[in-house]
Amino acid sequence: MSHRRFAAALAAVVIAASGCTSADEVEPDRPVVLTTFTVLADIARNVAGDHLIVESITKPGAEIHGYEPTPGDIKKAARAELILDNGLNLEAWFARFVEGTDAPHVVVSEGIDPIDIAGDAYAGLPNPHAWMSPLNAAIYADNMAVAFAELDPEHAPDYRTNAAAYREELQQVQNELVAALEGLPANQRALVTCEGAFSYLARDAGLTEKYIWPVNAEQQATPRRVASVIEFVDANDVPAVFCESTVSDAPMQRVVEDTDAAFGGVLFVDSLSEADGPVPTYLDLIRYDASTIVAGLAGGHRP
Numbered sequence: 001m002s003h004r005r006f007a008a009a010l011a012a013v014v015i016a017a018s019g020c021t022s023a024d025e026v027e028p029d030r031p032v033v034l035t036t037f038t039v040l041a042d043i044a045r046n047v048a049g050d051h052l053i054v055e056s057i058t059k060p061g062a063e064i065h066g067y068e069p070t071p072g073d074i075k076k077a078a079r080a081e082l083i084l085d086n087g088l089n090l091e092a093w094f095a096r097f098v099e100g101t102d103a104p105h106v107v108v109s110e111g112i113d114p115i116d117i118a119g120d121a122y123a124g125l126p127n128p129h130a131w132m133s134p135l136n137a138a139i140y141a142d143n144m145a146v147a148f149a150e151l152d153p154e155h156a157p158d159y160r161t162n163a164a165a166y167r168e169e170l171q172q173v174q175n176e177l178v179a180a181l182e183g184l185p186a187n188q189r190a191l192v193t194c195e196g197a198f199s200y201l202a203r204d205a206g207l208t209e210k211y212i213w214p215v216n217a218e219q220q221a222t223p224r225r226v227a228s229v230i231e232f233v234d235a236n237d238v239p240a241v242f243c244e245s246t247v248s249d250a251p252m253q254r255v256v257e258d259t260d261a262a263f264g265g266v267l268f269v270d271s272l273s274e275a276d277g278p279v280p281t282y283l284d285l286i287r288y289d290a291s292t293i294v295a296g297l298a299g300g301h302r303p
């Protein structure tokens, strides 16, 4: 048992001994929907309104690809009436996790047009980061509306209305991004990042994508890969490069040193921040990333 887990177990014993009832033990007054990570939970809350209780298994800032569910998570799953996961092999831990529960589960990326990860061990597997295109996030919201209507038919019209309103906000982010990028020279319409987490956003915004490593494998930032990114940045006169918030930007700083590109800032992908952080909701996250990308490529940069 890790120190962290031992401390958590100890805390649980102390709470039990003191006779306190944790919020988890109170019988919920509305159906509970459990999601695998914070981005899905936020989209789901926008669709659910007040009719459902939506929770996320992983917390803000958590590593979501290789997460290991705790006994507390399993307990949470037991009282959920619906579980939502991303699919596309994002949650490698998910199959093991749902084995012990009866709740139905719905894959919210159903119907998006998947992009394969290029090269290496991942070749032929879909890139899991589909929510990073606002157009795909709208499909997620629609899938959730259908799943919620099945769970709670009485409020089906509300779920449809909520998803449609949310879709409009996403379309606006998409339109603004595309319009802002239109003024750039074609060669500079390029999104250079540490990880290949932006394939969907790049495709749907008309950006050429270049990254140091494909997915979730920092150790793959080899000198050869860094050199290939440097060559791309030089050849295309790319004004700015970026890095995802969850990984080290050290390899990208080497690109900045060796080229004329500026470091355009940190982009958020796999997790929302806490409520007082920069990206507490998915709309905040996608707007933050879009404005950081536009500001970087248009010559400025975010500190």
Ligand SMILES: [Zn+2]
Pocket (backbone or CB within 6 Å): 065, 129, 197, 216, 269, 270
């Ligand atoms: Zn990721």
